[in-house]
Every structure is written in structure tokens, then in C-alpha cells.
Amino acid sequence: MSEEFQDHQIRDVIKINYKYTMGGQSKFFIELKNNKRLLGTKCTKCGKTWMPPRINCSDCYEPADWVELQQTGTIEVSTIVWYTTSAFIKAIPYGVGYIKLDGAETALLQGIFSENLVPSKIKKGKRVKVVFNKRRYGKMTDFFFVPDEEYDKWIAKPEYEGGL
Numbered sequence: 001m002s003e004e005f006q007d008h009q010i011r012d013v014i015k016i017n018y019k020y021t022m023g024g025q026s027k028f029f030i031e032l033k034n035n036k037r038l039l040g041t042k043c044t045k046c047g048k049t050w051m052p053p054r055i056n057c058s059d060c061y062e063p064a065d066w067v068e069l070q071q072t073g074t075i076e077v078s079t080i081v082w083y084t085t086s087a088f089i090k091a092i093p094y095g096v097g098y099i100k101l102d103g104a105e106t107a108l109l110q111g112i113f114s115e116n117l118v119p120s121k122i123k124k125g126k127r128v129k130v131v132f133n134k135r136r137y138g139k140m141t142d143f144f145f146v147p148d149e150e151y152d153k154w155i156a157k158p159e160y161e162g163g164l
């Protein structure tokens, strides 16, 4: 018998219940969940409109007010995801990108879905629209973007709906 060390391993699962707060940005998630509204913030000093919302302007550190943004936008940059966590594995392949909503001056990182995902569908400059899950939890995964031309098909599916 070898004297070499051999560790003894047992596989198990740790389940943890927890909650976390969105703090000052809670209004964004509550409006998303309850009213399908996308709120950004507008700086009270320089007027810059932030999406994702900032409670205080990151340029001049002054407070920002809530403003409702359009649910249409333009892709600034994107990629196609092939490797992901268990939460999103059924959606592979899907796009993610930085999207500038109409009325915002900063871009939001979010999923971009397409029924026929090829790079040209989600390239820079493409126009996209927001599709909401019918069952929303107040999470970023409650909505995603689709190319303009696919919008009507996506919101016709039973699990999704349009916004404004």
C-alpha cells in the first residue's frame, strides 16, 4: 500500500438564502417590474442623462433626477456569447452589447436576442427595441433587446410583451 497522501472528498451542495438591496437605484427596478418603464437619471447641474441611472452625476457629482427613457436605442458595441453560467445556458448563443437608449447619453450593457443570430444582426449602429418578460422580478433579466425588424415576432410569443 502506498504511503502517498490521498485526500478524502465528498460532493455536496450548499444552499444559501439571501437578499440584497438596490439602494438608491431601487426605483429603476420597481418601475421595470411593475410598469415596464425604463428610468434613467438626468444631472441637475450639467444635464447629462445616465443609463444605467446614477443617483449622482459621475461627471460633476451633483444629484440627478429620474427621467423616463425611450424603449428604443442603438447598439454601440456588441458580441456573441457562447460560454456562460447555468442561468443563461439555454439561451446560447445570444448577443450582449452596450446600447444607447434614445434620450440617454451613456450606454447600457444588456442582452440582445435574435431568432437568427449572426454578427450582422447586432452590429454597431443597428436599431433595437426593448422586449419585456411577462413575468418580471425587478431584475436586469426582466428585459432584453431585439433588432427592430424582429420586435413584432418577439412580443407575439406568450412569455414576452412589448412596453410603451
Ligand SMILES: [Zn+2]
Residues within 6 Å of the ligand: 043, 044, 045, 046, 047, 048, 057, 058, 059, 060, 061, 062
Ligand atoms: Zn453632471
